[in-house]
Amino acid sequence: MTRPAGTLGYGEAADELAVQYESVTFTEVHGELLAHYPPAPAAVLDLGAGTGRDAAALAALGHRVLAVEPTPELRAHGERLHAGSGVRWLADALPELPAVREGGERYDLILVTAVWMHLDPAERRSALRTVGALLAPGGRLSLTVRHGPVPAGRRMYNVPAEETPALAREFGLRVVHRASRQDLHGRGGVHWTLFVLERPA
Structure with a gap:
């Protein structure tokens, strides 16, 4: 698989990032999003799974989890750190997710954590169409969006506040939760918007 442009800089920094993520x-x-996640057992798709921290935690709760990570160095860390967790790993990438779509499965919960800002506006539109189509009826999408300065050597875009709700409406999804928070790693000027979107049953 060709490395997506949005993963620029992640392979080289994988060792450091693995420590940071974990x-x-x-x-x-x-935290506050957990109340909106389905009970186990559910079919879960973690897109841009990084080191598999979230995927492994969800598997431990009894969910059936597919972790998708396009950066091979991060995927290798995840397979090592969370060996035996029951998580399945796949190399694939937004916005099109050809390998995931080939599987033909629909998911009760899809996580897109700290990924969205790596996609340009056209890619975000395409990605939400793709992800929305992968949701089972009543399924939910957890989406966290980073705002703030772009680190050197990374590809990130500003995501306007109302873009995500507007795209959600366009693709038949409804916003069931929206919140904001400061950065957990204390990075200056960085804050996050958190969404949970639902495909109506």
Whole structure:
């Protein structure tokens, strides 16, 4: 698989990023969103799974989890750190997710955590169409969006506040939760918008 432009810089920094990602817990990252996640057992898709921190936590709760990570170095860390977790791994990438779509499965919960800002506006539109079509009826999409300065050597875009709700409406999804928070790693000027979107049953 060709490396997507949005993963620029992640392979080279994978060792450092693995430590950073694993330094916070699934509960810390997803906190207030957890009330909107389906009970186990559910079919879960974690897109841009990184080191598999969230995927492994969800598998431990009894969910059936597919972790998708386009950066091979991060995927290797995840397979090592969370060996035996029951998580399945796949190399694929937004916005089109050809390998995921080939599987033909629909998901009760899809996570897109700290990924959205790597996609340009056209890619975000295409990605939400793709992801929305992968949701089972009543399924939910957890989406976290980063705002703030772009680190050197990374590809990130500003995501306007109302773009995500507007795209959700366009693709038949409804916003069931929206919130904001400061950065968990204390990076200056960085804050996040959190969404949970639902495909009506």
